[in-house]
Amino acid sequence: MAPLLLFTGATSPTTRERMPRGEAVHYRERAVELGVPSSDVLVEPRARNTGENIRFSRELLEEAGVEVSSVLLISKPYEERRAYATARKLWPGVEVVSASSPMTLDEYVDSIGDARLVIDMLVGALQRLMVYPEQGFMISQPLPADVVAAYERLCQAGFTSRLLTTGAPSA
Numbered sequence: 176m177a178p179l180l181l182f183t184g185a186t187s188p189t190t191r192e193r194m195p196r197g198e199a200v201h202y203r204e205r206a207v208e209l210g211v212p213s214s215d216v217l218v219e220p221r222a223r224n225t226g227e228n229i230r231f232s233r234e235l236l237e238e239a240g241v242e243v244s245s246v247l248l249i250s251k252p253y254e255e256r257r258a259y260a261t262a263r264k265l266w267p268g269v270e271v272v273s274a275s276s277p278m279t280l281d282e283y284v285d286s287i288g289d290a291r292l293v294i295d296m297l298v299g300a301l302q303r304l305m306v307y308p309e310q311g312f313m314i315s316q317p318l319p320a321d322v323v324a325a326y327e328r329l330c331q332a333g334f335t336s337r338l339l340t341t342g343a344p345s346a
Contacts, residue, residue, distance in 0.1 A: 180206055183219040183228045225257055226312055229265045245270035253300050260313035299337025301326045
């Protein structure tokens with residue numbers, strides 16, 4: 176199904192303590208531990224955002240002489256749309272499929288350990304779906320009116336720690 180795995184990412188505020196050497200390095204180690212041959216795994220350890228994940232991964236694959244016709248992006252559940260939209264914008268001509276491990280909101284909150292932070296992250300991710308297409312970072316996707324209304328209510332309730340401050344829609 177996947178002749179090559181590429182793990183991308185440095186650290187983030189939610190992974191820094193658990194993955195101090197960077198997300199890509201830790202995920203590679205786990206894959207090899209589970210039996211994936213190390214020769215079938217590439218690591219891109221510099222990316223600090225979704226756009227860099229896509230750009231740096233694409234560059235690494237090109238440098239390695241790997242021809243790519245399709246990619247399967249694995250991310251956090253709430254980041255699937257953003258990863259897909261970013262890849263479609265930054266890697267035209269490649270078939271993109273985005274997936275995540277199925278889990279409930281409660282399971283995700285338990286994995287992070289901070290419900291407020293999770294809601295802040297969800298609000299920030301939705302804001303980026305609204306703002307980034309206009310900034311050229313991703314393709315535009317329709318957002319249901321009730322989702323936008325929920326975003327606005329959550330912003331008004333103070334779930335704003337992960338919001339962009341420039342170019343952001345007012346809530």
